[in-house]
Amino acid sequence: MKIPFWEKAFKKDNTFLFGSEPNKTIVEFKNEFNKSGSVLDVGCGDGKNSIYLVKQGFNDIDAFDISETAIEKVKRLCKKHNIEINAGVQSLDEFEFKKQYDLVLSFGVFHFVEKEKWKDFIIKAKENTKPGGIHIIQLFNDNVEPSPDIAPFAVGMAKDGEIKELYQDWEVLQYLSYEFEEEHPGVPLHKHASNKLVVRKR
Numbered sequence: 001m002k003i004p005f006w007e008k009a010f011k012k013d014n015t016f017l018f019g020s021e022p023n024k025t026i027v028e029f030k031n032e033f034n035k036s037g038s039v040l041d042v043g044c045g046d047g048k049n050s051i052y053l054v055k056q057g058f059n060d061i062d063a064f065d066i067s068e069t070a071i072e073k074v075k076r077l078c079k080k081h082n083i084e085i086n087a088g089v090q091s092l093d094e095f096e097f098k099k100q101y102d103l104v105l106s107f108g109v110f111h112f113v114e115k116e117k118w119k120d121f122i123i124k125a126k127e128n129t130k131p132g133g134i135h136i137i138q139l140f141n142d143n144v145e146p147s148p149d150i151a152p153f154a155v156g157m158a159k160d161g162e163i164k165e166l167y168q169d170w171e172v173l174q175y176l177s178y179e180f181e182e183e184h185p186g187v188p189l190h191k192h193a194s195n196k197l198v199v200r201k202r
């Protein structure tokens, strides 16, 4: 079985393959969030976004990832920074909502899950979001073929703009369709096509 390249970095506390800074959209929209609200970080990886939110004053964060290595790292980092995140190993298609969230985040995850499954997840996440709550989602679309590093795992690539169709009843705060290049250790420069959506429940 092929192991995704990010697993190696999750084993090391000082290596952040996707950066240690929060995603810039979280920083851009931080004043729109309810700090006393509940957050769900879907496919949190090594937790950079959740860790940033805790440091901003959020104290009710659930984060999950299918990777045990990722969650072990999140737990180690929480200990190191003396902060609390409720982090667990879970696949998004098996996630059961037990409460209503104010903020749901997912960066770079959905395209690794079959399309019907991530769409079902979004429907459930919408139902389990409080009025005024926000979702921020970034996923890859098939305007660019999956690069060799992710091709074996990219089973649920979106069509460009498809994510927006699922949120027609919510207020769109930001919608982006863009391409970018990146390079990881051991993975040559490659391109991705991406959609990013920031939406608020009416």
Ligand SMILES: C[S@@+](CC[C@H](N)C(=O)[O-])C[C@H]1O[C@@H](n2cnc3c(N)ncnc32)[C@H](O)[C@@H]1O
Binding pocket: 006, 018, 042, 043, 044, 045, 046, 047, 048, 064, 065, 066, 067, 070, 090, 091, 092, 093, 106, 107, 108, 109, 112, 113
């Ligand atoms: C590119 S990384 C992004 C991590 C993090 N969101 C970030 O922005 O740094 C993709 C993450 O999706 C996770 N993932 C893949 N399939 C998943 C699934 N079915 N359920 C939950 N997480 C999943 C991977 O383990 C990995 O941590």
